[in-house]
Every structure is written in C-alpha cells, then in structure tokens.
Amino acid sequence: MTSEIGQQVILSAQKLNVYYGEFNAVKDVDIDINQNSITALIGPSGCGKSTFLRCLNRMNDLIVGASVQGKVMFEGVDLYGGEIDATEIRSRIGMVFQKPNPFPKSIYQNIAWGLKVNGFKGNYDEAVERALNQAALWDEVKDRLNNSAFTLSGGQQQRLCIARALAVEPAVLLMDEPASALDPIATLAIEELIKQLKDHVTIVIVTHNMQQAARVSDETAFFMVGENRSGYLVEHDDTQKIFSNPSNTRTEEYITGRFS
C-alpha cells in the first residue's frame, strides 16, 4: 500500500470480453489500473464503460444472462478464476452507483450495515465516524446520526453511500457516474472528495462528463462502440495527454465534441 504512488498495478484486465447472451457487449479490453490513482472511463453511451466497470468487482454476476471471458487480475488472483467468492471480492472492491442508494435505515445504520456483514469486531462508533469523515460528511450529520438517510439531500446521500463503501476499507472503489444525478454544487463536492480519497483507495470512475474526467482523474481510458455495437477500449493514457494530445483520432474527435 505504501509503494510509489501511481506505479504499482492493482487491477489488470486481460482480454476481457463481456456477453449478454449472444451479444458481445465489451470486446477484448486490456487495461492496467495503477494503485492510488484515479482512472476515468469515458466514451459515448453504449460503449460498455459501465459494463466493464461492473466486471471489476463481479457485479455483473447479478445480471441474468451476463457472462465474462478473460481475466481480471487483482492482488495476484484472477477474479474470474474458479473457487473465487464474489462476495469476498466486493468487500475489497467497493462500488458507488449512479443514483444515491442509501438503505432505508438511519445514517448510522447505513455505515454500520456494511461493517456488520463483513464481520467487523471493533468499535462501531469510531468506524462510523471515520468513514463519515473520509466522505466529508461528518460535520453535517454528526448531530443526527439516528435520522433516516432519506432526510439528507441528494448530494449528502451520495456522500453517505461513499462513506458506506469506504467503511469496509476496500482497496479499490468503483464509481459509476456518481455525480450524474446531482446538481452542480453537489457534483463539485463529490469531485473534491474523490480527489482526497486517492490517498486511501484506488478509484475507477465512469463519467459522461469529460470536464469531470479532466478535473479529477490521473488517467483516462476512452471507450468506443465498434462493430456489432460491441464496446472496446480505444486508448488509455495519462489524462493530460488524452485531453491535450491523444494518439487516436477518434479520441480527439470525441473530446473535442465532434460526436457524442
């Protein structure tokens, strides 16, 4: 965890293909995700970036008819190798969704729930406070921890969901357009938070918003829709390079807004 930042590969997809039934939704993706970096996945609708993201913690297992071929290496293990327990993976690789989805429980219970299912034995009050602090939410909610999570605003709910994911101390946090349902101010708060989280956790974020990718990420991966509507990875590089001098003309056309 303390190695040179941005150098060590923590997640690596190799020849990854995702199928929904017969449909090849994501085709032959090879990508390395560096530890303690923020990687943005961008691309037009239907390019498979969310589908790809959901492969990284086997959330696609929950979709009927979805199947994955290829490898995802994480801490030296192939997540799609036999004998791998998907629930174990998901406590190491957390996820935040497009729409805030707090549980219909109190703010406190929202955090404590994940700790409990992961068999946490320590001090719950401290762990809850720590997670809420990491998600920059503690000061706003510390006096009403027992209120329902639904009394929070949308942006606060999303930060609660981030806190909930952080509480179980994952190595990687996957974010699927985490700010797309939020207003601009709440979006900025989330972006600030994402940048701060980099020290604790590796982040892979799908975003529709190219400015957001440029603002928050260290690296950017550009996905496109190819033949037979299959999504594929066009280019993956430092964010600065992608947005200033991309190698691929399709990337350039996309980021300059010539198609979307």
Next chain:
Amino acid sequence: MIEDQSSFTKRSRGSSLEGSIVKYIFLACASLSILTTLAILLTLSYQAYEFFKEISIIEFLTGTRWTPILKPRSYGVLPLVSGTLLVTVIAAMVAIPIGLSTAIFLSEYAPDWLRRIIKPILEVLAGIPTVVYGYFALTFVTPLLQVFLPDLIIFNALSAGIVMGVMIIPMVSSLSEDAMISVPRSLREGAYALGATRYEVSLRIVVPAALSGIIAAFIIAISRAIGETMLVTIAAGATPKLTFDPTESIQTMTAYIVQLALGEAPVGSLEYNTIFAVALVLFALTLFMNLLGFWIVTRFREEY
C-alpha cells in the same frame, strides 16, 4: 387569439362536465362497499342488541361455558373465541414461516423459469375450495397425525389449523413477494457491493425494506383464517371448549354460526340471536386485526 381562447374554454367546460359525471360514478362505486359494511354492522348490532337484552354483556364476554342449545344453557363466548384463536395461531405458525420463506425464495433466489412454475401452482392452491381443504384435513392429515399422536381424536384443532395454514400460505407468500419485488434493485446492488451475501441481502435489506407490506400480508392472511368457516366446521369439531390444547376437539365462532344457521332455531329466538352476538365478536376481532396491522405498518415502515 380571442376565438382560440373561447373555444379553449368551451372545450374545457365540456370535459369538466364529463369529468364530474365520471367522478360521481366512481364515488358511487366506492360508497357501495362502505354502505354494505355499514349495513352489515347495523344488522349485526340490531340483532345482537336483542340478544343482549336477555343476556348481560359481561356474562357473554367472560363466561367460560358455551351451551346455548343444551341445558343448562350458558352463554359465555370465550370457548368459541379460544377455539378460533387456537386454530388461527396454529395456522399462522404454519403459514408465516413457510409463506415468508417461499416469498424470499421466489423474490431473491429463484431463477425466472422456476418462478414461472411455482407461482401458478401457488395460485391453484389458493383457488381450491375450502370444503376440499376441510375433507383433506379430516381424511388425510388427521390420520397422518394419528400415526405420531395415537390418542388424537378425529375432530381436532391441530389438523384443522395445519391445513388452514397450508391454505393461507399462498396469500402470505404472494403478498409478501409483491412487497419484496417492489424493493428497488438499487438497494440490493448497494448491499451486494459491500460484500454482502445473497442471504444477508435478502434478510437484512429486502425483508426489512418490505416489512410493512409483509406484515400487511400476515394480517390479511390471519384475518382470513379467523373468518374461515368450512374447513373448521368439517375438521375441528363442534365442541365449544375453553382450551389451548391443539389435540382437543373445539368449535370456532364461524363453525358455531354455521351449526346454528343450519339448525332449527326459530327466527327471533334467543338461540337464533346468539348468531349475531357471536358474529359481532368475530367482526370486532377482524377489525382489531386490521387496526393492529395498520398500526404496525405505520410503525415499521422503512421508506425507500
């Protein structure tokens, strides 16, 4: 512009007339059920009043012997109430765990094809006439129970209660499943993303989130059990007895009403009027169940 506006007002006037006619038709339909309920309550109360002119309410509600047609006559309703509750509790003990487990299985575990097979089967179970359940209890379940409980008499609360439980399983499972299916997928995903197992997601996210609907399902099913008549008339016996021993022969309120209605009690006689006094208790009991359900539902609601 002015012309446009006038035609706009005209049209909206026409549609508002239509709208109000439709509104009154709907109102009339809605009123019908309320009026029916009131009419039933009034009839019950009137006839029960005739009964209570002769027998004191205290004696009726606290008496432990119910022998209105045999001498010495006694009008304590408690044996009928205990009979009803006994059968209902047995039914609930069968239907709630099995029905809820079925609902969890269908909503959270079963693949689509299996759900498409099981759901129609449950609906068939719900459509079987209660008289069939009655004979099923009497001629199949009771002999089966006698294998394990050799002293069990033919007409007993246990057998009727178990079969009643089976009968209301579809109600518990189908209504609970509806409540669970409508828990948003995003909540499940949020839980899975924390490393929860399917079991934890089902029992600690979906069931609590659907709890108000699930409890409503229990209440509706239990109310059904309280009001169920044919099964208990056939299988539970006709012996009003203040007991909580399930192996005994008992009589429920509904079974008593049937027994008397089929008998020779002259209209207007005291025996005849017992029907309405008992029915009023039955009505109060189901009303209480509904109020209880309402209270529980509002108390435990987890909004999503």
